[in-house]
Amino acid sequence: MTILVTGATGHLGSLVVEALLQSVPASNLAVSVRNPEKAEHLRSQGVDVRHGDFDQPETLAQAFAGVDRLLLISADADNETRIRQHKAAVSAAKQAGVGFIAYTSVVNAGQSSLSLAEVHRATESAILETGIPYSFLRNNWYLENEAGSIQAAIQGAPWVHATDSSQVGWATRRDYAHAAAAVLTGEGHENTVYELSGKLLTQAELAAIAGDVLGKDIPVQNVDGAAYAEIMKGAGLPDFIVSMLVDMQAAIKDGALAVESNTLEQLLGRPAQPLREGIQAIVGQ
Template identity: 55%
Template structure:
């Protein structure tokens, strides 16, 4: 029996991926590696094999990956990501894992995006491991824009520090389904999937928000420093502001403007229109 494992399965992306896997394969074929198994009690009840795995404790990963054939490494969100990912790759080698899928970022090894460095190092390490693999190079979740969208619908200007920079927004659920497909596909004809939705500017996104909400949304172009001051005064921790600013600068310079039909091909269907997700966001 082929055994699949998803790391970080109680996170926002991971939990959606497991939901999609449960529609595709029997629960007993699915394992998850989580930092806090108590948070995955609902998965255990559904018949999923819940294992303790902490990226900062490599020995737990070696134990969690035992008997696993196909592994999905969801990139971690905090701490020394490269070190954490290296621990997972090493644990996969020790456990005899035969396939790795990894959630990366668009154009990871050539991108100037501040996020890309850790993903590039991880991709290189997976290649060096010799384990067959695919890289799921995610663009941007439309859910990342939720706070700005809700504020704009309430009458605030839509602040944009990215100018004419384009983003391939798509729903987190589409990214999750694509990852579940990648993990269960027996054969891949490519090593990397550039998972981008249709490219849009903030102005084009605001037009969709306006259409869905029936309200006029005004986009206010600002520079990155002004944006940094705005988010710092609206609850973003001071130490996180330079990182957020660097991401916005990268987007402004075209780091997310990657066009590809890989996403639809991996899904086997058209992408969910982001209009639907925006409608859901503003109706809650």
């Protein structure tokens, strides 16, 4: 059986490959990357490194050839570009005869008010239309998404958000990666939708954990969307990033990430990594 991971040199993809190599012979593992030179460390371990670029659909047929199980990791671009890229990848998987597609989606993708959920709804729909057995890995928020707030707190800044007391199911990127590896190597995951979340916490509760790790009290400021935008602009972020962040904060405020589920731990076969440990990794402790 050949398992292929797209985006294998990215933050999530590299962790999935690392997890797979703990249970799958390297000879059974392939990766699809835009720049094969960046994956030479995987080739040296016996992994089949293939060139596959979502913006060059002609490369994907060869990249997906002979693949039994595919992990399609969501690309990183604007919504319109990502939808085009993902549909090209799904079409190539169909043409190559891929037997199973796992896709990294977002929690509650079908109804979520997150702007990025549009991409995931479109991609899930495209996969369903192929008739290929699938598993939608609907990940909640990566703890690493809060690295900016954590680093700002180290410098003495307050923890700023615009989500009121809404909750988020943070988990570490490594745990999401290990869950994906479990689906790729396990049985009984065909035609499944997994809502994957850690324990639900508020921003203030996460800031308290970060403060405990850092050994300091972190003041928490809950502001409205306009004030949040001004603060982000003051931090030097470009307007399109500020707009995206404000939209995300508004959706989180509306409960978009307050999805409670123990499925992540079920797939892991263990408790999720404590957020304290994840924050320690972020700050290099």
